[in-house]
Amino acid sequence: MYSQGLDNLGDLPPEQEAELVATFQARIDAEEKIEPKDWMPARYRHTLVRQISQHAHSEVVGMLPEGNWLTRAPSLHRKAILLAKVQDEAGHGAYLYSAAETLGVSRQEMVDDLIAGKARYSSIFNYPTPTWADVGAIGWLVDGAAIINQVPLCRCSYGPYARAMVRICREESFHQRQGYDIMQSLCSGTDAQREMAQDALNRWWWPSLMMFGPPDSDSVHSDQSMAWKIKRFSNDDLRQKFIDITIPQAEHLGLNVPDPDLRWDEESQHYEFGPIDWEEFSAVLAGDGPCNEERADAFAHKYEDGAWVREAAAAYAQKHTTQSKGKS
């Protein structure tokens, strides 16, 4: 996938290639940012295209589960906030597709791969949102997990990705707050509302932990990505951080985290938690999650429906360019 034109080695003599690689790694080690026109190993470029395009697809597919609730938000106020949040996700997708484009792959290719089922997006968006509390749980847990995972990406060695992440993380903080605020309202409401909040936590807790990726022992890309300072922390370290931050928030809401093995460990100063169902994770990645098919169909149809907007925008841009050329 996306391999055409990405290999910039091959014809070089081995000594010259080794020298380029060593200089590149020295720049990374010195915390310099790598910019689009700089020399980079093909695998570095490829890893970034893989991760950034998956990330962009996640933002865009992530609009679908919450978008389901735009017409049914419980008040005008909640609707306005949710609209703003969903629009932010579209913006995040746009920044990320642009960051990936600086590496030599077109947005069209990335979208075509998503529609063809060849590209991944986050496992979390293959779960359903049957109640309003799911919108709260997504903001609180999913955006909360995203912040933990993405704040270190603001220090990613690739400049355009790192810079896109700074703005995205600011907006994710607002998203997490709006989700927690929904949960707070439900938890201080009627018994039925509290039950709805608890049910949403029960369903979203484990999938949120899976967002951080497979355990370190099974993570195929982590070591290399950490050596290149694309990733700064391992999947397990970030998952632990998320758990440690989130349990007190659940306690504050008066909700029970659905893990009978959960306990605070004085010695390590971390929460210990029960086994994650990695078979479920693998099934979701293989396309057998509760909503994989629904999301794929919805994305493809919405993309088709939006063709006229893209055509109109391209025609407008073309006209604008011709007019400004005529003036100069």
Ligand code: BYC
């Ligand atoms: N879901 O070697 P590993 C959001 C794949 S959007 C699906 O550890 P890596 C939001 C992985 O791709 C959240 N696939 O990989 C949006 C690899 O397969 P391939 C998205 C997953 O890349 C709207 C294989 O498993 N955030 O927050 O080192 C509303 C082995 O994994 C997942 C990002 O994308 C998963 N959960 O680490 C609200 C952040 N986990 O590619 C919120 C940027 C793993 O070899 N991405 N896989 O076929 C990352 O930080 C890293 O790519 C990951 C995985 C931590 C996700």
